[in-house]
Structures are given as C-alpha cells and as structure tokens.
Amino acid sequence: MIGSARGLVHKAAIGLAALAVCGTAVAQDSDDNHVMFILDASNSMWGQVDGRAKIEIAKEVLANQFAALPDGTQAGLIAYGHRFARELNECTDMELVGGYGNYAASDVQDMLDYIVPKGQTPIAATLEEAVAWATVDSNNEPVSSPTVVLITDGVESCSGDPCAAAAALADAGVNTTLHVVGFDLSAEQSAEVQCIAENGGGRYLDASDSAGLDEALKQVGIEIVQAEIVPEPEPEPEPAPPAEPVRQSVYVENFDGASFVENWTVKNEALDSYIVEAGELLAINTAIGGFDVEDTRNLFTLDSPLPDGDWDAEVTFTTEFKTGRDRFQFGLWADAENSLGGTLWTERASGSLLNACSFIALSNAKQSGGEATVFDLPVRGAVNTGCGNRGSGFDYEASVEALTGTPLTMTLHKRGRAYHISANLGELDEHDEPVIYETEPLTSLRAPGPLAFAVGKWEDAQGEVAVMVDKVEIFTVPQ
Numbered sequence: 316m317i318g319s320a321r322g323l324v325h326k327a328a329i330g331l332a333a334l335a336v337c338g339t340a341v342a343q344d345s346d347d348n349h350v351m352f353i354l355d356a357s358n359s360m361w362g363q364v365d366g367r368a369k370i371e372i373a374k375e376v377l378a379n380q381f382a383a384l385p386d387g388t389q390a391g392l393i394a395y396g397h398r399f400a401r402e403l404n405e406c407t408d409m410e411l412v413g414g415y416g417n418y419a420a421s422d423v424q425d426m427l428d429y430i431v432p433k434g435q436t437p438i439a440a441t442l443e444e445a446v447a448w449a450t451v452d453s454n455n456e457p458v459s460s461p462t463v464v465l466i467t468d469g470v471e472s473c474s475g476d477p478c479a480a481a482a483a484l485a486d487a488g489v490n491t492t493l494h495v496v497g498f499d500l501s502a503e504q505s506a507e508v509q510c511i512a513e514n515g516g517g518r519y520l521d522a523s524d525s526a527g528l529d530e531a532l533k534q535v536g537i538e539i540v541q542a543e544i545v546p547e548p549e550p551e552p553e554p555a556p557p558a559e560p561v562r563q564s565v566y567v568e569n570f571d572g573a574s575f576v577e578n579w580t581v582k583n584e585a586l587d588s589y590i591v592e593a594g595e596l597l598a599i600n601t602a603i604g605g606f607d608v609e610d611t612r613n614l615f616t617l618d619s620p621l622p623d624g625d626w627d628a629e630v631t632f633t634t635e636f637k638t639g640r641d642r643f644q645f646g647l648w649a650d651a652e653n654s655l656g657g658t659l660w661t662e663r664a665s666g667s668l669l670n671a672c673s674f675i676a677l678s679n680a681k682q683s684g685g686e687a688t689v690f691d692l693p694v695r696g697a698v699n700t701g702c703g704n705r706g707s708g709f710d711y712e713a714s715v716e717a718l719t720g721t722p723l724t725m726t727l728h729k730r731g732r733a734y735h736i737s738a739n740l741g742e743l744d745e746h747d748e749p750v751i752y753e754t755e756p757l758t759s760l761r762a763p764g765p766l767a768f769a770v771g772k773w774e775d776a777q778g779e780v781a782v783m784v785d786k787v788e789i790f791t792v793p794q
Contacts (some may be wrong), residue, residue, distance in 0.1 A: 316468075321405050322700025325727045341357035341508065341666040341693075342362050342611075346532060348385065348387060348388040348389060349382065349388070349389045349391075349415055349439045349449070349452065349458045349460070349461045349462065349600070350388055350389070350391075350461070350462045350463075350464065351390070351391045351393060351415070351445065351448065351449040351461060351462070351463045351464070352377060352380075352381075352390065352391070352392050352393070352463075352464050352466070352578070353391075353392075353393045353394070353395070353441060353442075353445065353463065353464065353465040353466065353467075354373060354374075354377065354392065354393070354394045354395075354430065354437065354466050355373075355395065355396065355465075355466055355467040355468050355469065356370065356394045356396045356397035356430045356431070356432045356433070356434060357395070357401070357433075357434055357435055357468070357469060357472070358393060358396065358401040358432055358433055358435075358518060359432075359468055359469050360373065360396075360432040360435070360436060360468055361362065361432055361444055362468070362499065362570070364499055364525065365524055367525065368434050368470055369498060370500075371526075371706060372528060373466055373498065373528065374427040374430070375525075376525065376528050376529045376532055377433075377466070378420070378423050378427060379390075379529070380532050380533075380605070380647065381418060381420075381423045382420055382423070386487050387417075388417075389415040389416060389417065389452065389453075390415065390416070390417075390418065391411070391413050391414050391416065391448070391449070392411075392412045392413045392426050392427075393408035393409065393410065393411055393412065393441060393444075393445060393448060393449075394409070394410055394412050394430045394435060395408055395410075395436070395437055395438070395440075395441040396409075396432060396434040396435055396436055396551065397410070397430045397431055397432060397434070398410065398433065398434065399434045400434060401434050401675070402437060404435060404473075405434055405435060406435055406437045406440055406441070406473035406474075407437070407474070408433075408434045408435060408437060408441060409437060409440060409441040409444055411444075411448045411703070412426050412429060412430065413426045413446070413455050414452075415453050415458070416453060416532065420524045432524050433574065435472045435473055436469045436470065436471060436473065437472070437473040437475060438467060438471045438473075438475065438477040438480070438508075438511070439471055439472070439473065439475025439476050439477040439479070439480040440473060440480075442465075442481055442483070442484050442493075442511075443475075443478060443480050443483065443484075444638065445463060446483060446484050447485055448751055449461045449463050449484070449491070450487050450491065450664060454544070459490065460490040460491065460492075461489065461491050461492075462492045462494070462517075463484065463492065463493045463494070464489075464493075464494045464495075464496065464517070464532070464535055465493065465494070465495045465496070465511065465518075466496045466497050466498055466528075466532075467495070467496075467497060467498065467500075467508065468497075468498045468500065469500070469588040470504050470507045470508055470689065471499075471507075473507040475497065477510075477511050478510040478511055478514050478721075479514070481510070481511040481512070481514040481515040482514040482515070483512060484515060485516050491516070492513070492515065492516050492517045493511065493512060493514075493516065493517045494512060494517035494518050494519075494520075494535045495509070495511045495512040495515070495517065495518075495519045495520075496519075496520050496521075496522055496531045496532060496535065497519065497520070497522065497699060498522050498528055498529065499522070499523055500522075501519065505519075505521055515701065516519050516595075517535075518534070518535065520534055534794060536549060538564070551719075551782055555635020557574050558580065561793065562790035562792050563790060563791050564788055564790050565622055565626075565789050565790065565791050566619060566787075566788065566789040567786065567787075567788045568617075568786065568787040568788070569594055569598045569785075569786055570591050570594055570595050570784065570785070570786070571593075572592040573745070575591050575596070575747065577617055578617060578618050578619055579616065579617055579618065580615075580618055580701075581613055581614070581615055581616075582611070582613075582614040582615075582616060583610050583611060583612050584613060584615060585612045585613055586603075587703070588612055588613050589613050591774075593760055593783050594744070594785065595783050595784060596615075596780075596783070596784040597781065597783050597784075598613055598614055598615075598770045598781070598782050599626040599770075599779050599780070599781045600613070600770050600771040600772065600779065600780050601772075601778070601779040601780075602771060602772065603767075603771055603772050604708050604769055604770065604772065604775065605642055605644050605655040605658070605771045605773060605776065606644050606646070606648050606651070606680075606682065606767070606769060607651055607652075607654065607682055607687070607771050608651060608771065609651045611651075611739075611769055611771060612771070613769070613770075614725050614767060614768075614769045615617060615767060615768050616648060616764070616765045616766070616767040617765050617766040617767065617787070618765070620765075621729075621762065621765070621766060621789065622625070622747045622789065622791045624729050624791065624792075624794060625729055625731070625791070625792040625793075625794055626729050626789060626791050626792055627726050627728050627729070627789070627790045627791060627792055628645075628725070628727045628729075628766055628786060628787070628788075628789050628790075629724055629725070629726040629727075629786075629787070629788050629789075629790070630645045630724065630725050630726075630728065630768060630786070630787050631722060631723070631724050631784070631785045631787075631788075632722075632723055632724075632782055632783060632784045632785060633719070633720055633721060633722055633723065633782070633783045633785070634659070634718055634719060634723065634781070634782050634783075635719055635720075635780070635782075636661050636715050636718065636719070636780060636783035637662025637778040637779060637780065637781075638661075638772050638776040638777060638778040638779065638780055639673075639676045639776055639778075640662065640663075640772045640773055640774045640775070640776040641660060641661045641772060641773075641780045642658050642659065642660035642661070642663070642772070642773045642780070643658070643659050643660075643725075643769075643770050643772060643780075643782045644657065644658045644767075644768060644769045645657055645727065645767075645768045645770075646654055646727050646734075646736075646766070646767065646771075647726050647727070647734075647762050647763050647764050647765065647766060647767065648763070648764045648765070648767035648769075649763045649765075651682075651762030652682055652683075652684055652685040653682055653683060653684065653763040653764065654680075654681070654682045654763055654764065654767075655680070655734055655757060655759050655762075655763050656679075656680070656681070656727055656734075656738030656767075657677065657679055657680075657725050657727060657738070657754070658677070658678040658680060659675075659676075659723070659725060659738065659740075659771060660675070660676055661673075661674070661675050661676075661711075661715065662674055662676075662680065663711050666667070666712075672712035673696050674692075674693055674695060674696030674711075675694050675695035675711075675714055675715070675718070676691050676692060676694060676695075676739050677691075677692045677694050677695060677725075677736060677752050677754060678690060678692065678736075678754065679692075679734070679735055679736045679754035679755060679756070679757055680757075681734075681757045681763075682763075683759075684728050684762070688757060690755040690757065692752055692754050692763075694738075694740060694752055695711075695714045696714070697713065706791030717741075718740065718741070721740070721741035722741065722785070723738065723739065723740050723741060724738065724739045725737075725738045726738070730756075732758050732759060732760055732791075733756040733757070733758055734756060734757050734758075734759060735753060735754050735755065735756035735757070736753070736754045736755075737751055737752065738751070738752045738753075738755045739751055739752075740752065755760060766783065766787070766789070768787075770782040772787050
C-alpha cells in the first residue's frame with residue numbers, strides 16, 4: 316500500500332483538454348482543490364474490451380488524468396475488490412491506496428501497479444469508508460469541497476445500498492460532489508448506478524471502450540476544473556480623474572444696466588473710445604495700451620473685492636484684431652509695474668516672413684516692480700520658434716478672420732498662490748468638444764490689484780484694435 320506520505324510535488328506538462336473549453340479562466344493554484352478517484356478492481360475488471368483488459372485500460376486512462384490535473388490539486392486513490400479472491404465474498408475489500416497529495420508520474424504508476432483485480436464489488440461500503448478518506452487531508456484537516464470520481468464496471472455485489480451511501484458522502488463535507496463513470500455497463504446496470512451520481516450531486520457518464528472512458532473522465536474533468544477555477548480578475552479600472560470642484564457664481568457683469576457704472580472704474584477714460592450698450596462693452600484703441608503702459612487709455616477695473624480662497628474670473632468677448640500688434644488683457648492690475656493676468660495677442664510679420672513668423676498667442680504674464688515674467692503659449696503659428704522653423708503653412712489673415720466675431724472666453728484661475736490662464740477660442744476637436752488652451756502657472760504671494768481688462772496695441776502699428784466684452788463673471792471654487 317502506498318500512503319499519502321509518498322506524495323511528491325508534480326508539475327504537469329499538459330492540462331486537461333477541458334481547460335481548452337473553459338474560456339478565459341485559470342486554475343486556482345491552491346491546496347484547497349481535492350480530487351479522490353475510486354477505482355473498481357473487482358474480478359470482472361479482467362474482462363476485455365477491444366482485446367484489452369478493462370483494468371489495463373482504466374489504469375492507463377487514470378494515469379493520464381492524474382497527470383492532467385491542474386497544478387496545486389491534491390489527488391488520491393481508493394480501490395476496492397483487489398485484496399481478496401472473489402470466492403471469499405469479502406465485502407470489506409477496500410483500501411486507501413494513496414491519500415491526498417501531489418504525486419509524480421512514477422508514484423501514480425506504483426499505485427496503479429499495486430492494484431490487481433480479484434474480488435467483489437462493495438460500492439456502498441467503499442463510499443461509507445470514503446466519508447473519512449475523502450473529507451480529511453493528509454494533515455487530518457477537514458477538506459471543504461472534495462470531488463470524488465467513481466469508476467466501476469459493475470453494480471453492487473455485497474447487498475449494500477450505494478445510493479444511500481452516496482447521499483451520506485455528499486452530506487459529509489461542504490459541497491462534496493460525487494461523479495460516476497460506468498465502464499462497459501449494460502443498460503440495466505447503468506440505470507442501477509445512476510442514482511449514485513444523482514445522490515452525490517454529480518454527473519453520470521457511460522464509457523464502452525478505451526476512448527469512451529478517456530472522454531468520460533475528460534468530461535468529468537470539466538466539472539473538476541470548473542469547480543476549481545476562478546475567473547481572471549477584471550482589470551482594475553483606471554482611477555477616475557479628480558472631480559472638478561463645483562464652482563459657485565458670486566458676481567456677474569452683463570453690461571446691461573447701472574451695475575457697470577456702480578462697480579467699475581475706468582482709468583484714463585476716453586469716452587470716444589468705449590461705449591456700454593445692448594449688453595456689451597465695446598472698447599477701441601488706436602494707441603499702444605495695456606497693463607504695462609503708463610496712462611493706457613480706458614483701463615477698466617472692478618471696484619468690488621475678489622472672494623477669499625480659490626476662485627475663477629472669466630471674461631466672454633469677441634475681437635476685431637486689425638493691426639498685427641493687437642492685444643487684449645484680463646487679470647489683476649495695480650499699476651504699470653504691478654499686474655498679473657492673461658493676454659491674447661497677435662504678431663503679423665511682413666514680406667516673405669508673413670506665414671513663417673506670424674502668430675497668435677496666449678500669455679500668462681506677471682509684472683512685479685517692473686520686472687516681467689511671461690509664459691507664452693502659441694495657439695496659431697510659429698511663436699518663439701525662430702521664424703521659419705515651423706508654421707510655414709500658417710495663414711495669419713484667415714486665422715484672425717476666424718477669431719473675429721467668434722465668442723471667446725479667457726479665465727484667470729487662482730489656486731492657492733498660483734495663477735494660470737485658460738482660453739476657449741471657439742475651436743472644436745474631433746469629438747466636437749471645445750479646445751481649451753492653458754498656460755503654465757505663475758506665483759504671486761498677494762494679489763497685485765483688482766480685477767481689470769484693457770485693449771490696445773503692444774507696439775506701434777497702423778489701425779485700431781476693437782474688443783466687445785459681453786460678460787465678466789467670478790466664481791468661488793471650493794478647495
């Protein structure tokens with residue numbers, strides 16, 4: 316007799332054919348998987364099928380099944396009818412040939428060679444003994460979900476009740492399953508043993524020859540593998556991007572009433588160069604102007620204080636850029652040497668450099684005591700590329716025309732002490748979503764002044780710059 320102490324680690328080189336039909340699943344590599352085979356070794360197993368003894372066929376097929384079990388499966392072998400001659404009518408002829416273990420092929424063959432058919436077919440008594448053998452592992456620990464596979468070529472010959480014994484075995488462990496393979500049974504015999512599988516919670520399969528027995532055990536193997544596999548885990552979903560804080564509007568200027576007069580101051584006012592009517596502010600400048608220009612014409616500042624904490628200040632406007640040196644600025648302004656905010660501006664080259672060196676850009680700029688820090692973001696053309704290195708296909712006139720009359724937005728974002736600019740210039744991506752341009756942030760330890768906007772030329776050029784401001788809105792942003 317070979318006990319479970321002979322179990323050696325066995326890494327099978329092949330898998331059950333059943334694995335190929337189980338889809339995207341992997342065998343659970345765990346000692347929690349236990350399969351106990353019960354082999355009929357009664358005298359009738361010397362009967363022949365296709366010129367070979369049934370016991371030889373069963374041993375060959377069973378050896379293949381041991382080898383094909385998934386890695387980590389603990390398997391064992393019980394035999395009955397192999398120790399006493401048939402004429403002795405011995406009905407206690409059953410034995411645990413090999414307890415649960417991971418057997419090497421040579422050890423499986425030793426167990427099978429040890430079995431020589433001789434005696435009766437005590438199925439019921441074997442199943443009663445299997446209650447102990449199949450539900451406890453080699454360390455005498457309970458096995459929660461054992462699978463038992465009975466291979467028999469006959470029916471009960473010892474007056475036992477194998478159907479009742481099968482039910483008792485199924486009840487002995489948690490989720491114990493008993494499958495039965497009838498090998499070369501008549502129709503009457505098959506009908507008699509089917510209740511064993513039914514009461515055991517498993518399947519009954521017929522096998523009439525070597526190929527049939529192999530196929531039947533493979534079908535049972537599907538049940539074994541399905542009981543032991545776990546689906547491949549679904550890939551972890553990509554973490555959702557942090558939700559944008561919900562903004563709350565705290566100030567809106569629509570330029571359609573007395574609010575503008577009450578809440579805004581116009582520095583260096585030139586009444587002939589701006590007007591507020593019909594819900595918009597139209598400002599025109601023919602001179603150099605902007606946050607960094609002393610006495611710039613019509614610089615609009617908000618008298619109301621900005622909220623504490625984080626906030627967004629957004630301006631909606633349309634442009635008429637005509638000079639090639641145009642700019643519209645929106646941000647915080649104290650004086651010509653202290654400001655911070657965004658600028659939408661243009662540069663139009665001349666002659667052969669028109670397309671190579673012209674551009675439209677968005678900037679985030681800070682003036683602190685007259686010292687400038689600027690982040691330029693090209694949105695059209697070849698800004699800061701050395702002229703001619705790129706952008707030769709850029710059509711400046713067409714790009715400026717596309718901006719003209721298109722509702723645009725520029726937003727100054729304050730996050731802690733960092734400020735950055737974003738702009739929607741009316742473009743859509745391939746999904747019909749707005750294209751948003753965003754600059755690098757700049758740090759300011761304190762706000763340099765109130766909210767303001769200005770229009771003008773950044774360098775002398777012919778023509779005038781015009782901007783129509785539709786709305787200014789301020790939002791608080793929870794941290």
